[in-house]
Amino acid sequence: xxxxxxxIPLFSNTKYYSMVNFIxxxxxxxKNELDEMWMLVYNQLDRAGESILTLDRELARQVIxxxxxxxxxxxxxxxxxxxIISLYTPAGVDLRFVLAVLKINTNLERIADFAEGIARFVExxxxxxxxxxxxxxxxxxxxxxxxxxxxxxAKEALDKESIELAGQIFAKDTIxxxxxxxxxxxxxxxxxxxxxxxxxxxxxxxxxxxRKLERAGDHITNIAEEIIFFIDAKVLKHxxxx
Numbered sequence: 001x002x003x004x005x006x007x008i009p010l011f012s013n014t015k016y017y018s019m020v021n022f023i024x025x026x027x028x029x030x031k032n033e034l035d036e037m038w039m040l041v042y043n044q045l046d047r048a049g050e051s052i053l054t055l056d057r058e059l060a061r062q063v064i065x066x067x068x069x070x071x072x073x074x075x076x077x078x079x080x081x082x083x084i085i086s087l088y089t090p091a092g093v094d095l096r097f098v099l100a101v102l103k104i105n106t107n108l109e110r111i112a113d114f115a116e117g118i119a120r121f122v123e124x125x126x127x128x129x130x131x132x133x134x135x136x137x138x139x140x141x142x143x144x145x146x147x148x149x150x151x152x153x154a155k156e157a158l159d160k161e162s163i164e165l166a167g168q169i170f171a172k173d174t175i176x177x178x179x180x181x182x183x184x185x186x187x188x189x190x191x192x193x194x195x196x197x198x199x200x201x202x203x204x205x206x207x208x209x210x211r212k213l214e215r216a217g218d219h220i221t222n223i224a225e226e227i228i229f230f231i232d233a234k235v236l237k238h239x240x241x242x
Contacts, residue, residue, distance in 0.1 A: 023088050027097060030080055034101050037073045041108045042151055044070060045216065048115035049144035051122045052209055055129060063119035070112040077105045100230035107219040111151070114212040121205050130202070137186045138206065143179045143213050146172060150220045158227050169224040176217040183210045
């Protein structure tokens, strides 16, 4: 009886490992691009927050000008994700990482949009200062601090691949929700005390700023969901975050 054997070329393993190393290099490059986008958006949000607290129009203009750079970075990152999927067809955890990057990138760009919206309010605001007591009552400084802290925590969770750190973001988001809820009462009292056109204009715009910060927090929780999906393949979208 003849035995047939299949001869595998000696270089096949070399090719395989070479391809694996190449994909790892591409994923590493993708992570670096995401890090740059993250830092860019963080700086946008930080500057926008500082500009609303101080009504620094020059700082607000920096945010507005930099928005084009954010948009360009988003498009570049999207293109790199598409190239990796089409050329290398990643699977398993690599595929989850690439898909997470795609969605995180979208959420980061939306956060930058909110930062630009806040900056435009500052640029167009006619008064030199905002009532400091009103800002304290609105807890605007605390809200900005919490949003920036959530964004830093999400970045740390991704870098350390930590579900525990990502999970902490959901609890912090409830703080933003509560501040947003209380802001309506604070601004209503302000308008009742002084129903002038200027006061109403200021209060309506401050409500818009509060809402933008609250929505930024929502997008950071979306990012936390994507991090957990990448790490543990758990889909939390449209479900309880308990």
